Amino acid sequence: MSTSGDDPRSWVLYAVVVALTALMAAPGRSVAKGWWWPPPVAAIALWVLVAVPSVIRLISPSLLDVFRRYPVRTRDGEWWRVLTSALTQDGGVAGTVGNLVMFAIVAIAAVRVWGWQRAVALFAVGQVLWGLFTSFVAPSVGAGVSGATFVMAASLAGLWPVVGARRTLLVASAGTFVAGALLVVLDDAHGVAVLIGMLLGAVLGIVLPPSRQVAASGPEVHGGLRS
Numbered sequence: 001m002s003t004s005g006d007d008p009r010s011w012v013l014y015a016v017v018v019a020l021t022a023l024m025a026a027p028g029r030s031v032a033k034g035w036w037w038p039p040p041v042a043a044i045a046l047w048v049l050v051a052v053p054s055v056i057r058l059i060s061p062s063l064l065d066v067f068r069r070y071p072v073r074t075r076d077g078e079w080w081r082v083l084t085s086a087l088t089q090d091g092g093v094a095g096t097v098g099n100l101v102m103f104a105i106v107a108i109a110a111v112r113v114w115g116w117q118r119a120v121a122l123f124a125v126g127q128v129l130w131g132l133f134t135s136f137v138a139p140s141v142g143a144g145v146s147g148a149t150f151v152m153a154a155s156l157a158g159l160w161p162v163v164g165a166r167r168t169l170l171v172a173s174a175g176t177f178v179a180g181a182l183l184v185v186l187d188d189a190h191g192v193a194v195l196i197g198m199l200l201g202a203v204l205g206i207v208l209p210p211s212r213q214v215a216a217s218g219p220e221v222h223g224g225l226r227s
Helices: 008-024 041-059 062-067 071-075 092-114 116-137 146-162 167-185 190-207 211-215
Strands: none
Touching (some): 008 092, 008 146, 008 190, 041 092, 041 116, 092 146, 116 146, 116 190, 146 167, 146 190
16 A cells, blocks of 8 residues: 555545544534634644654755664664654655644644543554554555544544534544545555544543543533543
């Protein structure tokens, strides 16, 4: 499977996933305002963690070789590449800007819904799973935060169905699943990241739901989750 995002159809689906994530981040509130500003401190910290080395990489291209994912080297013991591949972006200026914009939106949305601890955990776990998948299951050389971004984004789509959210959120969740499935059909590995994210979100929503945000999702929420 490809991780390059060279197919224009993939970018359309990426935009759909991010847009639906923004919708799901603001139950009962305007998507245009109220949920994204001021951005949470944790979202800023995550974005800076990725943005700083990504910008440095544009100035010093050799940094990409240090951080990016090389499946052969990973299997030979350079295990840190599973994580560090998120810290620099391939695809030049356009790829860097695209990834950082999507990550900014998704990071804010994830922190708003999940709280900073769960959001940071989803970022870390999402990157590990993405790095392992693209190193051992569908090996590819590359770098970028897109895998972790789509895991975090889709975690919202996995959350709302398991807590009985209202119809608008369920439709958005279904749309995210369809977008992920279409990416898989297009042989785009980011579709797997979307499906992984939905699974993680569903499990986390059952085991450790974000009570405050769940309570805001509508009258159909299970009473036991309103603590």
